[in-house]
Amino acid sequence: MHSWLLPCLLGGLALAAPTFAQDEDTPYAYPDDEKPEQTRGSRRHRTEPEEDMASDFRRISEEGDEEDFERLSRMDDPNTGVAFEALGGAMVVSSPRGQLLGDFLPAVGGRFTWEYGRLLGVEALRESLWFDVRYTYAGVREGTKLIVGDTRLHYATIAPAYELMFGESSEYGVYAQVGGGIAYEHTTLEIGGKVTPVDGVKPLIQYGVGLRGRTKVSSESNVRLAWRVELMRFRRGYLDDTFVGASLGTAF
Amino acid sequence: MARKLTAAALATLALSCAPETQKPMKVRALVLSSNGEYVPTEVELKTVTDIVSMEGQVVRLQGGAHIRMDSEDPELHAARTEEAFGRALLKDAGRPVTANYITDDQGVPWPADFHTWNLVTTYYNFERAWDYFTQVAAMPPAELPRTTAYYFPEFVLADSSDQPQRDNAIFFAPVKAFMVLPFEALQKAPLAINAGIITHEYAHLVFNRRVYDGRALPEPLGNWTGAGLNVIKSLDEGLADFHAYVASCQTSFGCNTRVLATSFEGPSVEDRDLSKSWCMGQELYQQLHTASFSTFAGREYQVGTILASALYKASAASAGDRQVLARAVVAAYSNTDPAKPGLAQLARMALDDPQKFTLARALRAIVQHIPSGHDALKHTVCSNFATHLRIPVTDLSGGEGDCPESTTINDCSMTP
Numbered sequence: 073m074h075s076w077l078l079p080c081l082l083g084g085l086a087l088a089a090p091t092f093a094q095d096e097d098t099p100y101a102y103p104d105d106e107k108p109e110q111t112r113g114s115r116r117h118r119t120e121p122e123e124d125m126a127s128d129f130r131r132i133s134e135e136g137d138e139e140d141f142e143r144l145s146r147m148d149d150p151n152t153g154v155a156f157e158a159l160g161g162a163m164v165v166s167s168p169r170g171q172l173l174g175d176f177l178p179a180v181g182g183r184f185t186w187e188y189g190r191l192l193g194v195e196a197l198r199e200s201l202w203f204d205v206r207y208t209y210a211g212v213r214e215g216t217k218l219i220v221g222d223t224r225l226h227y228a229t230i231a232p233a234y235e236l237m238f239g240e241s242s243e244y245g246v247y248a249q250v251g252g253g254i255a256y257e258h259t260t261l262e263i264g265g266k267v268t269p270v271d272g273v274k275p276l277i278q279y280g281v282g283l284r285g286r287t288k289v290s291s292e293s294n295v296r297l298a299w300r301v302e303l304m305r306f307r308r309g310y311l312d313d314t315f316v317g318a319s320l321g322t323a324f
Numbered sequence: 325m326a327r328k329l330t331a332a333a334l335a336t337l338a339l340s341c342a343p344e345t346q347k348p349m350k351v352r353a354l355v356l357s358s359n360g361e362y363v364p365t366e367v368e369l370k371t372v373t374d375i376v377s378m379e380g381q382v383v384r385l386q387g388g389a390h391i392r393m394d395s396e397d398p399e400l401h402a403a404r405t406e407e408a409f410g411r412a413l414l415k416d417a418g419r420p421v422t423a424n425y426i427t428d429d430q431g432v433p434w435p436a437d438f439h440t441w442n443l444v445t446t447y448y449n450f451e452r453a454w455d456y457f458t459q460v461a462a463m464p465p466a467e468l469p470r471t472t473a474y475y476f477p478e479f480v481l482a483d484s485s486d487q488p489q490r491d492n493a494i495f496f497a498p499v500k501a502f503m504v505l506p507f508e509a510l511q512k513a514p515l516a517i518n519a520g521i522i523t524h525e526y527a528h529l530v531f532n533r534r535v536y537d538g539r540a541l542p543e544p545l546g547n548w549t550g551a552g553l554n555v556i557k558s559l560d561e562g563l564a565d566f567h568a569y570v571a572s573c574q575t576s577f578g579c580n581t582r583v584l585a586t587s588f589e590g591p592s593v594e595d596r597d598l599s600k601s602w603c604m605g606q607e608l609y610q611q612l613h614t615a616s617f618s619t620f621a622g623r624e625y626q627v628g629t630i631l632a633s634a635l636y637k638a639s640a641a642s643a644g645d646r647q648v649l650a651r652a653v654v655a656a657y658s659n660t661d662p663a664k665p666g667l668a669q670l671a672r673m674a675l676d677d678p679q680k681f682t683l684a685r686a687l688r689a690i691v692q693h694i695p696s697g698h699d700a701l702k703h704t705v706c707s708n709f710a711t712h713l714r715i716p717v718t719d720l721s722g723g724e725g726d727c728p729e730s731t732t733i734n735d736c737s738m739t740p
Contacts, residue, residue, distance in 0.1 A: 172388055216513070
């Protein structure tokens, strides 16, 4: 018994080696580790696991339909890169009465964002380059019962931005933004019931920084929660205003 | 294309600049019209050098200042000079204001918010007051250099309240500056928009410069307690009202005997109406001559109104009389001629004995400065002083015939 048992065990080990041998640093691969890449959380990989992307590409490329091929080239990121947000905060308006920080006014508005970096074909800039089309409103009513001024400030800007993402597939990033537009000022001076309107347009320069997020709200939808916290300066003609606020909206 | 873009960029930058300050500078301000309403009116600022920071030859508007007067303040106790005292009061000197304009098609800037309307009108009113004193009252412009006006400062009189003062415009000698305080209860015209009030305050500056030699802490105010202090404070208030009245005659509204009318209402306006025949009552006369100022405080306006009313009635007939009398009053503030010493000299002579600084002697100084050739005016002034302020004609004449023999005392019974 002992005379053939030892050779059999040694022989079994020798035969088994080619089947299970791995690098020392490589963990054993178990079936559970072999999930498809879609589950890693990247916004680039959110298609359904059942789809065979490679076969689609192969089929289209073999059939030579260029238009369909371009369409499918974006199937790994089905988002369009646009967002709509409502914003609110404090507009610290240049103080005519010389206050140190300015005059604090409540401000509201909205903006449309488009990630135009998607057009450039450079992966690193895909979501880092975008611009806002923004509208902000602030107003104040000051004076006495006899003489009162009602001032309304309307800011409209287009401002490109560069965002530094917190990671390759992060949903968050910090950004810097510079842009321009116009400010429409409208003041009605009311004296004893008689109204004198004063209005005009001034050039507007916008610049500032912020934190931007596009938080996924559902694994079954491409709709995301778009939000920002920002510190933005507006040079309104020769006056400087500062907006401190946040925004919330939807990104597609 | 590049040229067009460059031109567009330059145009944008040009538009981003503040309105260019010209001399004179056309701008819109709130001016009292002939029908008694404030109307946005195109005016010319002749002395402004920076239309955004509202700075010029007459005044420099400064925002965000903090001034605190507290008898417990160790900084005040440590101050040994007037300058140090002023610095101890001025906790924060603030910073320039920033006026906001929209320029119309003719290139005239319009204030684009309430405070800018207030600021521009404030500067305009100070310039009008300066113009009045240099042109009508014939003061040398060099005697009235640029003064700071703190716009909407935080002004605390800590001994009476920790709450900042409101609803006032004042000349505050300790910091040698004006203060336009924020309004709260005031619901009519803001004080700085009221040209009469600004002229009244500017007259306090002139009084300080001439009678107190521009001192932050004038000796008479520091040394005196009773009659002398009551008299000199009454003179300061009354003559300021008279100047405000004369200056108003150059405006589109015309001569205004009710300085406070557009900003206040009720008794506070009526009690300061110069057109009424106010007379010194016995009780007020006694208070003036015997009470300490802590008791008398507040009544200097009553005596002042009687004095201003007497001067108004003496000069209401013609612009010429008003000008002669305004010049005589300003000349009487200070005159080193021993034959007709001014108020400054009389106050100095009475520093150790304030009882010598009497209302009669001070008014005689004014009479003495009415130039010869204006006998009718002198007669009217003397008669009004004697009648309304109950000054014996002999005291007004000083035994030297300063008042004409024709001086009369008329019936007067309306006391404030």
